């Protein structure tokens with residue numbers, strides 16, 4: 672089977688790239704320089720020439736706040752690209768987000784919960800999900816995998832940003848009223864390979880997050896700063912989402928859901944506790 676990995680330089684795509692190599696998979700993975708996915712004509716030519724058997728789509732517009740301004744670009748990458756790829760009737764693994772929901776607090780959100788995004792990025796993800804659902808209903812096989820709070824060894828992410836800030840700050844203000852579960856990009860890529868490439872589950876929506884107790888961003892930072900820096904970790908000042916927005920306006924403008932806790936009701940549990948995953952991540956960056 673010939674796989675096509677799109678977005679191999681991103682937080683998640685990097686992990687697929689490493690695992691595909693390790694497993695000796697037959698795959699192609701054009702960079703954004705080799706194939707600009709905004710160029711529909713080039714995408715068509717590429718897919719018709721390469722005829723992959725499955726696409727792993729890790730490309731997306733992921734800057735949540737900038738998306739409120741760069742709507743056209745966000746829409747082009749998150750929705751139009753999906754529409755273009757669906758034309759080739761090639762099975763797609765698509766990634767969506769906790770940001771398609773605005774669920775009540777204290778619930779674990781199941782796969783069939785109603786979508787009600789609070790920001791533009793979330794709306795584009797919802798629209799992409801609708802296109803995928805329509806294609807599935809027409810008899811095609813695709814998998815829509817919702818995940819959240821990714822961290823990993825490539826690209827800037829919450830963990831790497833806070834660790835960097837901890838070097839020059841004795842106090843850090845961090846949001847305490849958004850609750851979720853962090854997800855290690857490497858664990859997500861492993862689970863996707865197992866459940867959607869090697870032995871594929873039926874087409875549809877799936878939730879994949881690391882397991883363990885839900886936590887706020889402030890609680891998450893407290894955990895990994897303590898693990899990394901012990902008693903010399905900076906103090907964490909808990910702030911609400913609205914305080915954070917006021918403090919960071921106009922850089923932070925998008926609304927975020929308070930609840931990002933996803934429930935997996937369809938897959939055998941293969942994701943470990945997020946604390947164990949964070950510990951491994953911290954050890955891996957120390958060894959670099």
Ligand SMILES: NC(=O)c1ccc[n+]([C@@H]2O[C@H](COP(=O)([O-])OP(=O)(O)OC[C@H]3O[C@@H](n4cnc5c(N)ncnc54)[C@H](OP(=O)(O)O)[C@@H]3O)[C@@H](O)[C@H]2O)c1
Nearest residue numbers: 678680681682683703707708730731733766768818820821
């Ligand atoms: N990050 C999270 O916390 C999170 C949470 C929930 C869901 N997700 C979803 O998970 C998926 C992966 O996210 P991620 O965080 O790994 O994304 P990311 O780090 O932002 O990576 C985006 C990828 O898209 C590529 N790309 C951008 N514009 C392109 C273009 N015009 N042509 C070709 N490639 C282009 C980038 O390539 P270059 O490096 O060459 O620009 C990069 O490889 C996305 O669908 C995202 O919505 C992410």
